[in-house]
Amino acid sequence: PQPEQQILSSKLECVQSVKDGVLAEAKCTESNLVTLFSQKGSGAKTQTQSSLKLFQVETETLYEKVDSKDLYVTSMLYEREETEREVTGGEVTELVWKLCLAHSATFEAADLFMTLVFELRHLSLEALKVLWQRSSFKCRDNWQPLVDALPSCATEACVVLMKEIIASGEAEEDKVEYFFWSLSFIPKPTSGMIESLAPLLNSPGARQSCFLGITALLHRFCSAYSPCDGVPAVQTVTRTLGTFLRGNCTVQDSEQLSEMQLVLKAIGNAGLAAASLAPVLSSCASLGSNPMEIRLAAIQAFRRIPCSAR
Incomplete structure (x- = not known):
């Protein structure tokens, strides 16, 4: 068998100069010889020279300590300075x-x-x-x-x-969807918003985003303004949702089943605002003739209603 041929031969030489325990200068030479197609030790050769030299030494910079009284905790939400001029x-x-x-x-x-x-x-x-x-x-x-x-x-x-x-x-459809989903992010909801949006729950073909968006807004409103069950706009939405339950959540077909599940999910979204519907939800959950999906959805609708309000 033929002896193994060395394809790459590399060599690195460095000369370092140290002064007062600090590296002052370093010079390095790296050589590489590729002999893949060579028979007599010749081939492609590269040589790289590098030099590193210390020019100056600086003392450590001591940064002024910040008084903890000047620090405060805030959210990561985007803030923009309010303009004082009239728009x-x-x-x-x-x-x-x-x-x-x-x-x-x-x-x-x-x-x-x-x-x-x-x-x-x-x-x-x-x-x-x-x-x-x-x-x-x-x-x-x-x-x-x-x-x-x-x-x-x-x-x-x-x-x-x-x-x-x-x-x-x-x-357009996608813009309507975007608007309803954005309702849950409104930081300071008002009763006027809820009053304005409430009629959309009764509009023909009201979509899932409509029910969930409005009730999410309702939940945020009631979280900030408690108790809220006496607010007329809140009562309007609650009455509308209660009407859809038809007393005990009975359904006749798969379409009504899907609609009832959506209403129950919306009630769960509303939380404390829908506490007055607790007796009806209990009836929906306990009625043995109701489909299991409806009974489970009725139980889940209690998720934001505290026990004291049931």
């Missing part, structure tokens, strides 16, 4: 036009959209309605900036306007 509908209309002209995937468009959201919060319902009449157009890429911005606005005026847009059928 007009004309300015916001112009902003929507600028958004339409800007390319959607740019920092400029993102900044304009964020500005639009925050400026919408300063407009009254009347001003928003005028703005909608002027700016409900679609951009060249079929985008409606105002419809996208309203759910993020999170004021009562924005919620009421968006509800009217939905009721009139002017919003």
